Amino acid sequence: MPAAKPLEFRRRAVELARQREKPIAEIAHDLGIAESCLRRWMKLDDVDAGRSDGTTSDERAELVRLRRELRVAKMEIEILKRASAYFAREVLPDPK
Numbered sequence: 430m431p432a433a434k435p436l437e438f439r440r441r442a443v444e445l446a447r448q449r450e451k452p453i454a455e456i457a458h459d460l461g462i463a464e465s466c467l468r469r470w471m472k473l474d475d476v477d478a479g480r481s482d483g484t485t486s487d488e489r490a491e492l493v494r495l496r497r498e499l500r501v502a503k504m505e506i507e508i509l510k511r512a513s514a515y516f517a518r519e520v521l522p523d524p525k
Contacts, residue, residue, distance in 0.1 A: 434462070442467055443474045 434442075442460055446453050446467055453471075457464040476483035484492070 439470050440474075443470050446471055 438460075442456070442462070445451075445456050445460075451459075453467055454464045457467040460467070472481065472483075473486065475481035477485050477487075
């Protein structure tokens with residue numbers, strides 16, 4: 430998978446494509462990226478600008494952050510459950 434391009438590069442590529450001076454395929458070739466990549470950047474720009482429906486970049490970043498926090502919280506809960514069970518066995522007498 431190729432390295433991600435800087436945000437400013439993406440913005441400028443979208444601007445060039447929107448000017449319609451050349452076909453999108455030619456602009457993408459000149460910039461050294463795939464046509465589908467440039468079209469995807471244009472679609473994301475439309476969503477971020479409110480011209481199209483979808484999940485914005487900010488919303489996507491928030492979802493990633495919240496999912497990460499949820500995953501960490503679930504791991505912490507599991508660790509606490511195991512620790513409490515371990516200490517409960519140590520404190521409570523064995524039923525015989």
